[in-house]
Amino acid sequence: MSDRIPADGSGPSAEHRGIVRRWVLRGLATAGLAGVASGNPPGGGNGNGNGNGNGNGGSGDGRDDSGGTDPTIKKRATNEFQTRRDTARQQLVVDADTSAHTSNDRVATDAVVAKFGKSLAHDAATGLPTTTAYEELVSATESGGTATDFTEITQAYEDAEPPTEAAGDAVTVDPTELVGDGFDSKPLVQPETAWTYLPTGGSTATLRIAGPPAFDSAETGAEMVELYWRALTRDVPFHDYPDDDLVQAAAAELDTLDGYRGPGADGTVTPQNIFRGVTPGATTGPYVSQFLWKDRPLGGGVENQQIRVQAPGSDYMTTVEDWLKVQQGIVPPLDASLPGNELGSERYLITGRDMCERVHDDPPFRQVQKAAQVLIFGMNAPLDDGIPYTLKPFEKPSASRRNVATFTEQTTLPFNDFGPLYVEKRILGATEVGQKMAWHKKWNVHRRLRPEEYGGRVEAVLGSELSTPDEVDLERLLPQNLLDSQALAETREQFGSYLLPQAYAEGSPTHPSYPAGHSVVAGAGVTVLKALFDGDYEFPSSEKVVPTRDGQSLQTATETDAMGVRESLTVRGELNKLASNMALGRNRAGIHYRSDGIGGLRLGETAAIRYLEDQLSLPRRVPGYDDLQLSLETFDGESVTIRPTV
Known part of the structure; x- marks a missing residue:
């Protein structure tokens, strides 16, 4: 369809009602531009002659009001067009990597063993998605819905009472005490987004990451062992990690475990570094980032970061009956026999279970926004040296000398570019790009099964209520380091099954595991903040906080040395720790692997860097912006300079 407005003024036909609004807006925009060119913009007046084209009457500056082209506006429009064109060419043509993505598919069998299938039709005997349903999913995702429509993917229950007998190969279980007369399986989370185009920047399909470890690898086995230990230790306070028996047992097993890739893998796993991230700064000081604890100045007051946490011992999907229902898309609101999420008191984060709830339903970009507000309004942290501005310094002892010195020298105050609003909008922009890149990798490339699904494979081999499929020797595929682990034995003893206990009643979302969406958003948002702020800036003692043992209040490093809060903490390190907390907090819930x-x-980091390159291209023609560049240290510890794309 042409993008031009029909000459007769008619809009799209009835079958295109969904884009009527776009036609109207285009018409208004065209009318507005025509009005500016003629000197008679909509709303009256004959042009203001000041290069703004806002329709106000009168020039007042000696320019020609006769309706001719304004050379200032024309030059600007031409420059902007050239910048956008050159940027698009660079990212979509010159820099685009169009080679095929590689996924770790070496475990390929006639049964759907190693791939995602939550909410699809399942075989109740094996707990596996049916091959028919999975093949429909693959056809739809890889074709963008042209070969198989997304609505044709076979889910367990579709607009009807769930069957109690076999229907082809889709054997199901009957939920008890159903709420309502009929229901659908929990929908898949928008696989069509994998085909969404971005209006600016590179294609979501061209940027890439390494594939996840294979289903049968020692690394995946070690990731599952770590997840079982995370589940077993959810209620242990971070204060008590050094002396807790379960945490010590977990550290001892992971320390010698083949395939383990977490902190201490090249040295010693200890209660101090266990379950932490591997980004620079993630193992320094307290387990939790300062940005998840510090109060946030907001408007005329202060908002603390206490949340209503999960009740201790709230673990779900530990029986095969509950597990299989959730795999088929039945969630607690639909089945009264399934327990729902149980919340307890309100407090600051002090346990792993608290961290699970912090990253449960809250949109992940919001926590990065809160971090930006702490940096700007709470700490007055200095901007990156490459930015020719500073924000207005606050009257407090922690104000940076660079902030004060730069502020007194500058003649303009940052607002639309590099001001507080700019910072938060860049977070949103970068995280949107990252999220769409993640969806392409999740649905179109890897389709990695969730850890809860992997736990079902373990239960089929070691338990008694699920059977192994005839098509494949499942026991041979499961890593021996997992089958022989103490973590698995402890889980069986405590919960009565080999299923991975979940922190959320609904388990994981209904989209594939790799990469983790929260992690991509955290990586993108934190990368923006690391690029815009001085990463070397240290938290003053009065700014470093840690909760009391009951989580009801905060103490500063001048009042306590709990959990290593008196160690040197930098903006860069605590932002990296924030990213790790957000990424691996979902691991604690049992819904992602470490490699996710x-x-x-x-x-997310790659997405943010490319996004910022584009953003720096936009103001580069403004005097003083000619040599604009930002610097940061990546999550792998490498130094990177961000310059305009063109």
Whole structure:
């Protein structure tokens, strides 16, 4: 369809009602531009002659009001067009990597063992998605819905009472005490987004990350062992990690475990570094980032970061009956026999279970926004040296000398570019790009099964209520380091099954595991903040905080040395720790593997860097912006300079 407005003024036909609004807006925009060119913009007046084209009457500056082309506006429009064209060419043509993506598919069998299938039709005997449903999913995602429509993917229950007998190969279980007369399986989370185009920047399909470890690898086995230990230790306070028996047992097993890739893998795993991230700064000081604890100045007051946390011992999907229902898309609101999420008191984060709830339903970009507000309004942290501005310094002892010195020298105050609003909008822009890149990798490339699904494979081999498929020797595929682990034995003893206990009643979202969406958003948003702020800036003692043991209040490093809060903490390190907390907090809930989080951080970082390159291209013609560049240290510890794309 042509983008031009029909000459007769008619809009799209009835079948195109969804884009009527776009036609109207285009018509208004065209009318407005025509009005400016003629000197008679809509709303009256004959042009203001000042290069703004806002329709106000009268020039007042001696320019020609006769309706001719304004050379200032024309030059600007031409420059902007050239910048956008050159940027698009660079990212979509010159820099685009169009080679095929590689996914770790070495475990390929006639049964859907190693791939995502939550909410699809399942075989109740094996707990596996049916091959028919999975093949429909692949056809739809890889074709963008042209070969198989997304609505044709076979889910367990579709607009009807769930069957109690076999229907082809889609054997199901009957939920008890159903709420309502009929229901659908929980929908898949928008696989069509994998085909969404971006209006600026590179293609979401061209940027790439390494594939996840294979289903049968020692690394995946070690990731599952770590997840079982994370589940077993959810209620242990971070204060008590050094002396807790379970945490010590977990550290001892992971320290010698083949395939483990977390902190201490090249040295010693200890209660101090266990379960932490691998980004620079993530193992320094308290387990939780300052940006998840510090109060946030907001408007005329201060908002603390206490949340209503999950009740201790709230673990879900530990029986095969509950697990299989959730795999088929039945969630607690639909089945009264399934327990729902149980919340307890309100407090600051002091346990792993608290961290699970922090990253449960809250949109992940929001926590990065809060970090920006702490930096700007709470700490007055200095901007990156490459930015020719500073924000207005606050009257407090922690004000940076660079802030004060730069502020007194500058003649303009940052607002639309590099002001507080700019910072938060760049976070939103970068995270949107990262999220769409993640969806392409999730649905169109890897389709990695969720850890809860992997736990079902373990239960089929070691338990008694699920059977192994005839098509494949499942026991041979499961890593021996997992089958022999103490973590698995402890889980069986405590919960009565080999399923991975979940922190959320609904388990994971209904989209594939790799990369982690929260992690990509955290990686993108934190990368923006690291690029815009001085990463070397240290938290003053009066700004470093840690909760009391009951989580009801905060103490500063001048009042306590708990959890290593008196160690030197920098903006860069605490932002990296924030990214790790957000990424691996979902691991604590049992819905992601470690490699999902690490791969997601790297993809988000790449997305943000490309996004910022584009953003720096926009103001580069403004005097003083000619040599604009930003610097940061990546999650892998490498120094990067960000310059305009063109």
